[in-house]
Amino acid sequence: MSESDNVKDIVIPDIGDSENVEIIEILVSPGDQISVDDSLLTLESDKASMEVPATEAGVIESLSISVGDTVNAGDVIGTMSTMDGGSADEKASSSKDSSKDSSSEGSTDSSRESSEDDAAPTAADDAPRESDSSASAAEESKAAASKAADKSSSTSSSPTAHISDDRIRKAHASPGVRRYAREHGADLSLISGTGPKGRISKDDVRAFIKQAMEGVSANYGSHAGGVAGSGAGIPAIPEVDFTKFGDVERVPLGRINKLSAANLHRAWLNLPMVTHHELADVTEMESFRKQLKNEAREGDPKVTGLAFHMKALVKTLQAFPRLNSSLSADGEALFYKNYYHIGIAVDTPNGLVVPVFRDVDKKSINQLAEEMSDVSSRARNKKLKPDEMQGASMTISSLGGIGGTSFTPIVNPPEVAILGITRATMQPVWNGSEFVPRLMCPLDLTYDHRVVDGADAARFMAHYVRQISDIRRLTL
Known part of the structure; x- marks a missing residue:
């Protein structure tokens, strides 16, 4: 490599307020030619997995990390040469030749190969690391x-x-x-x-x-x-x-699955939870949503019913601020929040993650639809940062696209409630003189009984049903 080559450090970018985030997969090796936004490695925090992208195009010169290491924002993990000092092909060939005899880089390649199969993570990937x-x-x-x-x-x-x-x-x-x-x-x-x-x-x-x-x-x-x-x-x-009953296959749980299980178990043991079930008439909302779909032009975001539910939830939290609070650690005070950030549970191949949509009260239905499309895609591709999954006022867990008639979602502390939504079905509803077909949506509000009592929950859901049943109210 000539002295004119522009060799730069590869630096871990901002990863929110997470510290000592573990490397679970290395996606490149010395000699690889990369482009801007190509993924370099995968990190996994207590909240989710994320991939670290390249900020410049070039050739990987060296790596100083291995699977299992922990990193923070600003850490240098290796070097790369940009395109200023010669063709990428020449750089890739030169770097690969020079790396053949490097035992440390060979170790990195081995680490990469040992973690490429996400379906079968090793014990070292999942266990906390301890130094000698x-x-x-x-x-x-x-x-x-x-x-x-x-x-x-x-x-x-x-x-x-x-x-x-x-x-x-x-x-x-x-x-x-x-x-x-x-x-x-x-x-x-x-x-x-x-x-x-x-x-x-x-x-x-x-x-x-x-x-x-x-x-x-x-x-x-x-x-x-x-x-x-x-x-x-x-x-x-x-x-x-x-094995006494037949053939079996033991498949270890992924790290996010295990962390989610621990978090849910902790919530179940510590929170006295009650679930309130309700039905909402969403006939008019769905009719308007379909109208928007028919009027949409190519490139317009797809508007789903979830965007309307987010706006209805914000309106209801504004009317009932106690459910937009968190209990202090000592249990002696409430922190009332003056913001309206809504968490949405997203099912991904790597497990359940909950990205948070901030300032929903200040965004339109179309803005939320566009943001949901972007966030859902990044969640499934491990592109979310830890700080994008923190600070929710309340979480929505929707099974609307799958089915079911009701369920009991578990509160995600430090939130004090969670809203569950299942698939809407056409049902006969008595209007005072006859039965008419209406599209009815089952709703489930699970709440922390230390903060919310049954009467508060019932009033909260009655207000929510009015909002989602008559979407004109969302403009007030």
Whole structure:
């Protein structure tokens, strides 16, 4: 490579407020020719997977990362030469020849090959990484976890019941780690930090949670013959040997599936949830939506019923601000939100993700339709950033395109409610003198009973039904 080549660092771009995001797949290797926006690697945070795109065209010169490493915004992960110093083909050939004898780059290629099959992730991809220097600290975390498990099982079925606010305040941890521990119900006062001066990292919290769950499961599994991983003082489900009944295939869950399961389980254990079921007449709304579809020109965004539901939800949250709040960690106050951000659950091949649409009150139906098309596409292609899945006022989980008559969605903390929507069907409705066919849509509102009572929920849904049944009200 000549001295005129323009060699630049490859830098991790802004990835929201996530820290130490894990690399689960490397999509390029030294010698590869890339274009702008080509994906370089895949990262996976606690919320979702995302791909890091190239900001310039050129040839990969070197990579300094491997699968399993963690990175932050601004980290340098390698170098690349841009097109200023010669043809891309010459650069690719030169770089590949020079990389044949490089053991470190060969290791990167091997790491890439070992993670190309998303359907069969390795244990190393899913497990928290621990350095050799933290082995003794991990043992301390294990002992602390056992202590926490014993205390939890003897005092309360809630995994956060024993946490002391005063002891947590004295723990040596950053705000991001404190938030992470709070969201996962981990007591920082029981965790030994492996960082400088005993500073607690997210890996320390993950190790603590893992050991605590295993400790509680072992406590009950030894008596019930159960499967490890149940936790929270709940007797484990006995393990079953399914091979006794026929051929089986064991397929490990993806990391997002496992994280979603843990988050939902935590919500189910901590929140007293109630679901209110309702029916809404969406005949006029659907008629108007079809009219918009017929009038649409080529290139116009596809307007779905979900855009109308988002606007109706905002109108109802404005009328009932208690449902646009979050309960403080100590349970002694409510945080009322003066913004209206709506989360939409999106089903992707990699698991369920919930992108958040901000300031829905300030956007038109067409704007929301266009944004939904873009966000849904990026969600399915791992292009969403972590901060695009945070800060919702309330979430909508829609099964309208699949079917069903009703369901009980689980609240996504720190939100206090979630709206479920299932497929609308034509039904006979009595209008006072005769039955007439109307398109009726089942709605399901699950709410945190610590914040919302039954009367509030009933009034909230009655108001929502008026909004979605007569979309003229959305303009008021």
